[in-house]
Amino acid sequence: MLLAIPAEGAVSIPAVLLVLAAILAGAKLFGELAEKIGQPAVLGELIAGVILGPSILGFVDPSLPIIHILAEIGVVILLFQIGLETDVRKLLSVGGTAFMVAVVGVALPFALGYLIGNALGFGHLETLVVAAALTATSVGITARVLSDLGRLDDVESRVVLGAAVIDDIVGLVILAVVAKLVAGGELTPVGVSITTLTAFGFVAVALLVGRFTVPPVFGMLRSVSSEQTLAMMGLVTAFLIAVLADSVGSAMIIGAFTAGLIFAPSEHAHPIELGVVRLGHFFVPIFFVWVGASVDVRSFAEPRVLLVGALLIAAAIIGKVAAGYAPWWFKGRKLVIGIGMVPRGEVGLIFAQTGLTAGVLTVGDFSALTMMVIVTTFIAPPLLKRLLGPGTKPSPKGDDADRPGSLVSEA
Amino acid sequence: MLLAIPAEGAVSIPAVLLVLAAILAGAKLFGELAEKIGQPAVLGELIAGVILGPSILGFVDPSLPIIHILAEIGVVILLFQIGLETDVRKLLSVGGTAFMVAVVGVALPFALGYLIGNALGFGHLETLVVAAALTATSVGITARVLSDLGRLDDVESRVVLGAAVIDDIVGLVILAVVAKLVAGGELTPVGVSITTLTAFGFVAVALLVGRFTVPPVFGMLRSVSSEQTLAMMGLVTAFLIAVLADSVGSAMIIGAFTAGLIFAPSEHAHPIELGVVRLGHFFVPIFFVWVGASVDVRSFAEPRVLLVGALLIAAAIIGKVAAGYAPWWFKGRKLVIGIGMVPRGEVGLIFAQTGLTAGVLTVGDFSALTMMVIVTTFIAPPLLKRLLGPGTKPSPKGDDADRPGSLVSEA
Numbered sequence: 001m002l003l004a005i006p007a008e009g010a011v012s013i014p015a016v017l018l019v020l021a022a023i024l025a026g027a028k029l030f031g032e033l034a035e036k037i038g039q040p041a042v043l044g045e046l047i048a049g050v051i052l053g054p055s056i057l058g059f060v061d062p063s064l065p066i067i068h069i070l071a072e073i074g075v076v077i078l079l080f081q082i083g084l085e086t087d088v089r090k091l092l093s094v095g096g097t098a099f100m101v102a103v104v105g106v107a108l109p110f111a112l113g114y115l116i117g118n119a120l121g122f123g124h125l126e127t128l129v130v131a132a133a134l135t136a137t138s139v140g141i142t143a144r145v146l147s148d149l150g151r152l153d154d155v156e157s158r159v160v161l162g163a164a165v166i167d168d169i170v171g172l173v174i175l176a177v178v179a180k181l182v183a184g185g186e187l188t189p190v191g192v193s194i195t196t197l198t199a200f201g202f203v204a205v206a207l208l209v210g211r212f213t214v215p216p217v218f219g220m221l222r223s224v225s226s227e228q229t230l231a232m233m234g235l236v237t238a239f240l241i242a243v244l245a246d247s248v249g250s251a252m253i254i255g256a257f258t259a260g261l262i263f264a265p266s267e268h269a270h271p272i273e274l275g276v277v278r279l280g281h282f283f284v285p286i287f288f289v290w291v292g293a294s295v296d297v298r299s300f301a302e303p304r305v306l307l308v309g310a311l312l313i314a315a316a317i318i319g320k321v322a323a324g325y326a327p328w329w330f331k332g333r334k335l336v337i338g339i340g341m342v343p344r345g346e347v348g349l350i351f352a353q354t355g356l357t358a359g360v361l362t363v364g365d366f367s368a369l370t371m372m373v374i375v376t377t378f379i380a381p382p383l384l385k386r387l388l389g390p391g392t393k394p395s396p397k398g399d400d401a402d403r404p405g406s407l408v409s410e411a
Numbered sequence: 412m413l414l415a416i417p418a419e420g421a422v423s424i425p426a427v428l429l430v431l432a433a434i435l436a437g438a439k440l441f442g443e444l445a446e447k448i449g450q451p452a453v454l455g456e457l458i459a460g461v462i463l464g465p466s467i468l469g470f471v472d473p474s475l476p477i478i479h480i481l482a483e484i485g486v487v488i489l490l491f492q493i494g495l496e497t498d499v500r501k502l503l504s505v506g507g508t509a510f511m512v513a514v515v516g517v518a519l520p521f522a523l524g525y526l527i528g529n530a531l532g533f534g535h536l537e538t539l540v541v542a543a544a545l546t547a548t549s550v551g552i553t554a555r556v557l558s559d560l561g562r563l564d565d566v567e568s569r570v571v572l573g574a575a576v577i578d579d580i581v582g583l584v585i586l587a588v589v590a591k592l593v594a595g596g597e598l599t600p601v602g603v604s605i606t607t608l609t610a611f612g613f614v615a616v617a618l619l620v621g622r623f624t625v626p627p628v629f630g631m632l633r634s635v636s637s638e639q640t641l642a643m644m645g646l647v648t649a650f651l652i653a654v655l656a657d658s659v660g661s662a663m664i665i666g667a668f669t670a671g672l673i674f675a676p677s678e679h680a681h682p683i684e685l686g687v688v689r690l691g692h693f694f695v696p697i698f699f700v701w702v703g704a705s706v707d708v709r710s711f712a713e714p715r716v717l718l719v720g721a722l723l724i725a726a727a728i729i730g731k732v733a734a735g736y737a738p739w740w741f742k743g744r745k746l747v748i749g750i751g752m753v754p755r756g757e758v759g760l761i762f763a764q765t766g767l768t769a770g771v772l773t774v775g776d777f778s779a780l781t782m783m784v785i786v787t788t789f790i791a792p793p794l795l796k797r798l799l800g801p802g803t804k805p806s807p808k809g810d811d812a813d814r815p816g817s818l819v820s821e822a
Contacts, residue, residue: 024646036635069477231692236432239429242428252424252428
């Protein structure tokens with residue numbers, strides 16, 4: 001017997017359970033439906049979010065703290081899983097290619113956004129926010145689609161994943177800079193350099209220190225405890241490195257991904273992944289439904305919003321696809337890389353939200369940015385699916401989990 | 412890249428992850444430690460809660476809504492798991508015995524509490540609250556201990572589980588009555604009867620209707636979807652029945668247990684349990700750490716608190732142990748049943764909290780009630796362990812989960 005303790009007041013537990021039931025049921029049913037028509041499950045989950053969110057049913061309020069927190073735990077778990085399945089050496093072996101894709105994939109969309117802002121007569125700061133939002137790549141969406149398709153081990157996937165992580169780190173720097181500018185602050189080259197070095201340095205240092213310290217500790221832990229304790233302690237480590245990343249100015253999901261990379265080559269990767277995968281079945285869909293629910297499609301009817309939105313969408317797609325072709329020496333399928341970089345996801349939404357909150361963006365341009373985020377997020381999964389075809393080889397470790405390719409894939 | 416969207420303000424995601432990391436690490440490490448010294452893991456988790464809570468480190472604030480919600484999800488998942496492993500026919504076969512234990516286990520502690528209250532000169536309402544708090548049984552603690560020991564299938568365990576569920580339902584009725592009285596309301600026999608019938612009727616009706624409707628729906632679902640979707644839809648069903656139970660005046664965990672009973676005999680029980688068990692490894696310890704953190708051991712130094720607390724502890728233990736001996740026809744080990752009914756857990760805390768909030772209990776008597784709850788909750792696991800010995804037969808279905816006896820047991 002459990003009743004809400006009266007002193008707490010505000011939070012109704014049954015109401016939260018009801019919203020969670022709707023999110024899980026919607027995500028699973030639309031995810032299955034998406035797969036039935038040959039699309040990645042994540043597309044169905046995003047659509048479930050739009051339907052459950054304020055746009056249509058209004059049943060899931062994405063600003064509800066509990067849902068937001070569960071969603072963030074979901075994306076932390078997802079990136080931890082992706083990290084666990086990622087071979088750092090293979091990732092570094094495409095490092096030059098990934099770096100080129102990331103740099104061009106930031107510079108070109110930013111330049112195009114800047115041109116559009118000037119052409120439409122936006123203010124200086126508004127132009128900066130719009131241009132910055134175009135640089136984002138959602139590593140969560142991209143990684144999930146590649147995982148859904150069982151393609152995490154393809155060379156193109158490694159380039160996309162590497163570039164998306166670099167892009168995410170660059171995005172953090174840009175967001176820090178933009179946030180400072182819209183708050184009326186001034187930029188110094190030293191300040192920007194420190195922010196940039198911290199963001200990149202974190203991954204390198206965490207990886208080096210982690211590789212030397214974490215596996216021995218877990219070796220001792222393993223000899224005295226059960227596998228499920230090991231799995232939960234792996235998750236605890238991921239949480240701690242995520243928090244550490246956040247506290248030094250990097251991002252939680254970069255920390256979670258790095259935690260996965262630390263465990264990946266060790267003997268502990270498998271039991272930890274086994275324990276975390278099924279947690280992911282619960283938490284990860286909450287994240288994608290939350291992203292879907294965060295967009296409001298009702299504001300798209302105005303002609304000006306449609307026009308600005310269309311221009312931004314064109315710039316967003318052209319900029320990232322061109323970035324895929326930038327590494328001229330790369331022999332793989334460049335279009336796959338370009339399309340893989342297209343989704344802006346929650347990262348683009350955060351830029352738009354920051355600009356709106358600071359009063360730099362008009363509501364109309366905020367809507368146009370949102371439209372760009374939605375379209376880029378929703379077109380990438382079906383396009384990648386079409387380019388890559390049905391998953392022929394499930395990811396190697398996901399294989400051994402509970403069922404073939406079960407990390408997040410059900411194809 | 413995910414940053415807290417500024418508009419939300421209050422909730423710091425990294426802070427929540429940090430608290431969760433502390434809860435999980437504390438629960439797993441103290442749980443393992445408890446088992447190393449021959450105690451059920453749940454005892455270690457409760458102690459981890461006391462250490463992390465306001466009593467000592469002050470690191471986990473049990474009134475934090477997010478922790479409270481995750482804890483409630485944990486106990487809902489736990490009772491769903493227990494229900495999935497419970498055979499209704501076997502439960503009903505000991506129904507008369509369980510009913511007798513439950514009735515005596517409510518009446519006798521209530522009477523003893525009433526005598527103590529009168530002897531110490533408590534007010535009328537304060538006496539009622541104290542007596543009512545003594546009637547509670549925490550089905551969560553009891554079920555978890557039996558599961559830890561791999562004893563869920565013993566005849567004594569079934570009596571305890573059945574009696575604890577009946578007791579929980581009776582507890583709901585008493586709480587509703589006491590809450591009305593302390594709020595200055597009046598009792599009518601009709602009102603009490605309706606509350607009682609609703610609380611008991613829910614389980615019967617849900618079980619009947621559920622058995623006829625849920626398995627066919629899941630049969631269809633199973634033919635078109637993956638096992639992990641099936642598992643999540645099972646959890647969704649448990650959440651919905653839990654909410655339904657709450658909304659008709661029963662309790663969420665009674666609903667979750669009933670949902671487990673509905674699935675238990677069907678072919679879907681196994682895949683659902685497989686999917687839910689690992690979720691439980693994350694959520695269930697949060698509940699027990701939360702229970703541990705909810706008690707404040709610092710107020711126990713006063714002599715009067717110690718005296719009243721000692722009297723209440725004696726009444727609490729004598730009342731429930733005597734109840735174990737009440738069914739004179741029962742051939743099993745009656746002391747096991749009596750001890751199994753002793754822990755008051757979070758149920759007792761809710762009574763105490765209600766009384767304190769309503770201004771009916773003095774702070775000293777609130778502390779004494781809390782002491783009774785702690786002692787009864789903490790002594791039952793080691794006593795049961797001593798009476799039952801090491802788990803010789805892990806519960807039959809938990810066996811097939813991820814590792815032998817893995818439902819919640821690591822012994």
